[in-house]
Amino acid sequence: MKDTVTLKELIAIAVRRGQLAVILALAFAALMGGWRSYTLFKAANSEDNRPEEIEKRYQETLETYRETEASLKEQLIRAEIKLASQQEYNDKSFLMKIDSNNKAITTINLAITDVDEGAFQQVFRLEDTPIDFIISKIQSQYIILWNSLDLQSTLTYTPKGAIEDKYLREIVTLSQVDGGCLTLTVFGISEQESSKLADAAYNCLIELQSTISKGSYLHGFTLLSNVTKTCVDDSLESIQTANFEKIVTYTDSITSLNKQLDSLVEPERDSSLSACAQSQQSCVP
Secondary structure: OOOOOHHHHHHHHHHHHHHHHHHHHHHHHHHHHHHHHHHHHHOOOHHOOOHHHHHHHHHHHHHHHHHHHHHHHHHHHHHHOOOOOOOHHHOOOHHHOOOOOOOOEEEEEEEEOOOOOHHHHHHHHHHHOOHHHHHHHHHHHHHHHHOOOOHHOOOOOOOOOOOOOOHHHHHHHEEEOOOEEEEEEEOOHHHHHHHHHHHHHHHHHHHHHHHHHHHHHOOOEEEEEEEEEEOOOOHHHHHHHHHHHHHHHHHHHHHHHHHHHHHOOOOOOOOOOOHHHHHHHHHOO
16 A cells, blocks of 8 residues: 655645755856856956947947938028028919910010121121121120010019019020021910010010110111910929929928937947946846
């Protein structure tokens, strides 16, 4: 018959085994504490954890932080300037107000005529140059003088609102073409408006005639055509869309840059491990 084990004996066995588990746990903790102390001591005495090395790393990280911050702020300033400039352009540019599906265009073609016969004789005698030289010189001087004018103060009529010269030049252009002609091209939101603006530009050219004659050769104008019509301009629609999209692009860029600046955190110095290594009891749990 097998010996029976009493409850008391079972409790004694459990206690003995529990003591063994506690002893093993304490031994393992001591071993881990010793290993951690050794690791801390070794790290504290490595070259990377010397105070001068810690300071060097901190300064390098701080410099990178400052460079990144300065770069983001500079990009932000540029984006804000571009946004403000684009908003001003979209608000003031008359070209942006024209309906691309109902764009009014007035075209005036002028021929340079009645050139002084004495000028032809002089050119042939002194320069042996064809007549085209005289016409080309007159054309060029008109373009040069036209480009130097402030159209806002020179033209007798401009669309409603004070339109600066740079915006007027988007809708009023003068070009020289073959055959000794000058062409005025004017855009407007209506045929009536483009026609009025074109007439003002034409009168301006007539007033320049005496000045150009003094600087080149006596001449006159013959009006070849003055036509106003309405057309669909897909290229204008593309230009307008691109300018509106720039507002969105610059706004998104500003938002992104502000988020990057907000998330930027100034670095801190690494803590030295030497003090912890010298006081292992405070480092080991």
